[in-house]
Amino acid sequence: MxxxxxxxxxxxxxxxxxxxxxxxxxxxxxxxxxxxxxxxxxxxxxxxxxxxxxxxxxxxxxGTLNIQKKSIRPSQFASHALPKNIKSPEEYKSLLSAYSPLSYNPYRAKLSELYKCAQCPKSSASPKAIALFSGCGGMSLGFASAGFNVIGHVEIDESACQIYHHNFPHSTLLAHDICSITDKDLFSWQQQYGPIDLIIGGPPCQGFSLAGKRDPEDVRNQLYKYYVHIVSVLRPKIFVMENVRLLTSMKTSDGELFIDCILRAFSSTGYSITRHEINASDYGVPQTRERLFLVGVRSDLNKKFIFPDSIPSDTQKLTFRDATFDLPFLESGESSLDPLHWSISHPTHVIQWLKNVPEGHSAHENIDPALRPPSGFNTTYKRIRWDEPCSTISTNFSMISGCRNVHPSSTRSLTIREATRAQSFPDEFIFTGKWGDIRRAIGNAVPPILAACIAKALYQQFFDIKSF
Ligand SMILES: C[S@@+](CC[C@H](N)C(=O)[O-])C[C@H]1O[C@@H](n2cnc3c(N)ncnc32)[C@H](O)[C@@H]1O
CATH class of the missing domain: 1.10.260.40 (lambda repressor-like DNA-binding domains)
Structure with a gap:
């Protein structure tokens, strides 16, 4: 040969x-x-x-790999290749089963294992948890995989609730809007389920994040008060609240730090709180994602939570390549048999701007000045790198003009599957609904692998019989 x-x-x-x-x-x-x-x-x-x-x-x-022929323009190809929104879990499962990855990926296998653990039936002795602001269930998945029985959730967004329900069919939607929950509701949950051991959840972060306006008057910034109230009535052993790290620098209109208000509110209900500012890439997630976790332990337990260790500093972090090398390679407008792995068809002029731009660089750095976008910053239209963790997956990861949303070598934005892998959602996790709703749910989620790390540590320190 x-x-x-x-x-x-x-x-x-x-x-x-x-x-x-x-x-x-x-x-x-x-x-x-x-x-x-x-x-x-x-x-x-x-x-x-x-x-x-x-x-x-x-x-x-x-038929498991769809290759676009050169003679077909991406836009023509995509007009008939764009998959339809996924209507039911059965449709998702059957589409996924028709697809087989090109090669074995140990990271994919690890995520599958996490999904299996989360699906294991829980016993009556398993610690009971409630997820507030549950989203589609990234945080719940991590906690369920560590042995917690997530019996109920609260989530206002109908599409996120649908996804949650498909993956956690045994969890009850306790309420849509957290603001509508009354003390009477809380007492009736207690009667129905018995004592709740753990409350998890992260209030919306848009009001605190750089992607939003950081407006101190944003009403979403007040939602933590409902979380505090629920904790004060149900009195779980532990609560875990997640948010963007930037919450720590945000001030109220009175000039006080929000984080101080939140810590004071939780402390006054009898919890000792530790705060942890971490990067998900230090906990086995192939993505740079800086987050704040507040872990409250009921004061009468007289015990401090020890946050799990990050991976040793001399260990290689998981990279975008580790997360996605087994996926079919797609150019703009191409699709594969994996229902979540298909590319948006981008306009020809945008493809020209990016085509010869190397990984890690922006179209604004194109060596040919005539092929640069007319305005904007070089954090936009930027390629991520193969051998680094993926950039933060936000809700707009499919926008090619966004911050670091361009594939390292294809000239297109990330597919939904690449985003689920970077967020550490197993391929088996069922996503249904409109593409926009699915993207929002993924971008909002706590990476399940990160949640599982924290959950395992909590389980060992507070719920494992051996720890007493
Ligand atoms: C940061 S996301 C939570 C993501 C979730 N922890 C996960 O891992 O998938 C915040 C969620 O709060 C929900 N939310 C916003 N306002 C709410 C309200 N008033 N009541 C209940 N849920 C609300 C949003 O729809 C969003 O899904």
């Missing part, structure tokens, strides 16, 4: 050099230099490339 045979095979099946590079782990430059006879590949490299090429061709023949 010589390289010309491989090239002929590659071209016959419209597999781009970039796709082959991602699937094989060789650089596109290496493949290009072999194809142009500039460098002779070793027999080992030839054999490896042949094996990968055969795998890709098998996937194309089996």
């Amino acid at each position: 010589c390289y010309a045979d491989l090239k002929a095979k590659r071209l016959k099946y419209h597999i781009s050099q970039s796709k082959l590079a991602v699937a094989s782990g060789y650089t596109k430059a290496a493949i290009s230099s072999w194809e142009r006879n500039k460098v002779i590949p070793s027999p080992y490299d030839l054999e490896k490339l042949n094996a990968i090429l055969t795998q890709l061709i098998d996937a194309i023949n089996a």
Whole structure:
């Protein structure tokens, strides 16, 4: 076999050099230099490339990999390839089962395992938890995987509730709007479920985050008061509240730090609180995501929570490559059989701006000034890097003009599947509804792997019989 045979095979099946590079782990430059006879590949490299090429061709023949032919313009292709919104869990499961990844990914397997643990039936002795502001259930998934029985949740957004329900069918929606919960409701929950051991949840962070206006008068910034009230009535052993790290610098209109108001409110209900500012990438999540956790322990327990250790500083953090290397390589407008892995079709001029921009750089840094966006900052239209954790997944990760939303080597924004992987949602986690609702739920979530780390530590320190 010589390289010309491989090239002929590659071209016959419209597999781009970039796709082959991602699937094989060789650089596109290496493949290009072999194809142009500039460098002779070793027999080992030839054999490896042949094996990968055969795998890709098998996937194309089996219909599990959708390759866009060069002659088709992305916009034309996408107009009939765009998958429809997912209507039911059955539809999601059947679409997913038709898809098989190109290769084994240990990270994907770890997420599957987490999903399985979360689905394990809980016993009557399992500690009971309630999730406030549950969203689609990122935090709940982590806690359920560590052995907590999340018996109820509160969430105002109908689409997030739907997703939550598909993944946690045994959890009861206790209320939509946290502001509508009365003391009478709380007492009736207590009668129905018995003592609640744990309350988890993160109030909306838009009012505190840089992506929002950071308006001290934003009514969402007051929602924590309902959380405090529920804790003060149900008196769980522990509560865990999550928010953006920037909450710590936000001031009320009286000039007081919000964080001080929140800590004071919780302390006055008889809880000792520890605060932890962390980055999810230090806890096995392939994403830079800075967050604040407040962990309150009921004062009569006389015990301090020890936050779990981050991965050792000399250990390699999980990267975007670790999270996604097994996914089909897609260009703008292409789709795959994975219902969540398809790309938006971007306008041709935007593709031109980004096409030759290397990973880690922005279209605003295009070496050809004529191919730069007319205005904006170089944090926008920016490629993430293969070998670093993904940038923070926000609710607008599909906007190519957003901050660091561009794939490292394809000229497109991230797909929903890439975002779920970066957020550490297992592929098995059921997403239904409109694409926009799914993206919002994912961007708002606590990464399940991070939640699971905290949950395991809490379980061991406060609920495991051996800890007493
Ligand atoms: C930061 S997200 C929570 C994400 C969740 N912890 C997870 O891991 O998936 C905040 C959630 O609070 C919900 N929310 C906002 N206002 C609410 C209210 N008044 N009552 C209940 N939920 C509310 C939002 O719809 C959003 O899903």
